[in-house]
């Protein structure tokens with residue numbers, strides 16, 4: 001599948017400047033074979049590969065054998081490897097002189113490489129080993145920085161070489177997780193559109209359409225994803241790359257991350273729950289099902305004419321749940337000013353019907369759950385080892401992990417119980 005980037009660079013009527021910095025995307029069987037020639041043609045002399053033991057076995061060693069020139073390798077231990085300050089320091093301490101980094105792996109290796117590439121001012125090439133997340137071509141790195149789940153500025157890869165044979169051979173669990181990450185765009189887009197409706201936040205219809213196209217293409221191949229079918233894995237990767245491009249064009253993760261990701265971030269921060277041993281997309285999928293259930297209940301309440309709540313600013317008792325002083329301070333910063341302060345209550349009441357219509361039009365939690373199950377992804381909090389009794393608290397607390405306005409956050413303004 002040849003990825004045509006030109007259409008994405010065409011001028012857009014929305015008024016938001018869109019930049020596409022990735023120069024080439026190759027998504028096809030044996031895409032790896034084209035990488036050494038590309039490196040030579042582009043005049044790089046000191047490529048350094050970043051990988052872990054698993055991804056080295058999945059694609060790294062094969063790729064090394066294709067190069068004529070020596071390629072140094074920084075190979076990390078996948079056991080307990082996270083995109084955090086410790087992994088970055090470890091990788092940086094082993095990093096030899098380089099003029100190009102090759103990220104061979106899934107999301108974590110990409111986030112570490114992306115951050116290091118930005119810090120050192122070196123370009124990097126993405127070689128995904130699984131269709132597991134949509135962040136491969138994104139410009140930001142999702143990192144846990146001293147306990148706080150942050151989105152740090154980083155760089156997008158200059159090229160992507162995604163080998164669909166490698167993707168199809170990846171563990172099914174990773175592929176299912178990638179599907180769940182993509183399906184999460186349902187609430188991410190609803191949150192963006194709702195914010196546009198309520199606060200006038202700029203929205204780009206073309207980018208929303210890209211995310212919808214990405215989901216459509218993949219939802220037609222659901223059973224193939226569960227079965228690890230090569231064509232379905234390639235279609236999924238296409239969708240994930242499209243979603244990543246949407247983020248790149250927007251310059252932030254607005255098109256791809258909303259309330260469903262906030263659940264995931266909250267659980268990763270281990271504020272109200274012990275460590276969750278689940279993949280990024282798995283947590284996002286569970287967050288999506290939860291968010292959709294709330295959104296449909298809110299839609300019903302809005303249609304029934306629910307009034308405004310007595311909300312009068314950030315709920316301090318909830319912020320105090322973030323007990324570690326550093327984390328508490330960062331949450332405070334993230335919520336200053338309170339994004340709900342930008343919401344005009346009169347306007348909110350005036351768009352009640354429209355907001356209800358937007359939410360009623362979404363798939364239900366059960367529908368999303370059915371698709372996740374078919375793809376082989378977890379669905380409930382219990383499926384990923386979380387206490388179901390934490391659903392209400394997660395719904396009230398999770399909007400505070402980001403300044404981004406979501407329907408979950410807006411729900412606080414309505415006389416509607418988030419429990």
Ligand SMILES: [Zn+2]
Pocket residue numbers: 133134181261280284
């Ligand atoms: Zn995601």
Ligand SMILES: [Zn+2]
Pocket residue numbers: 012013014015016018204205206207
């Ligand atoms: Zn646009």
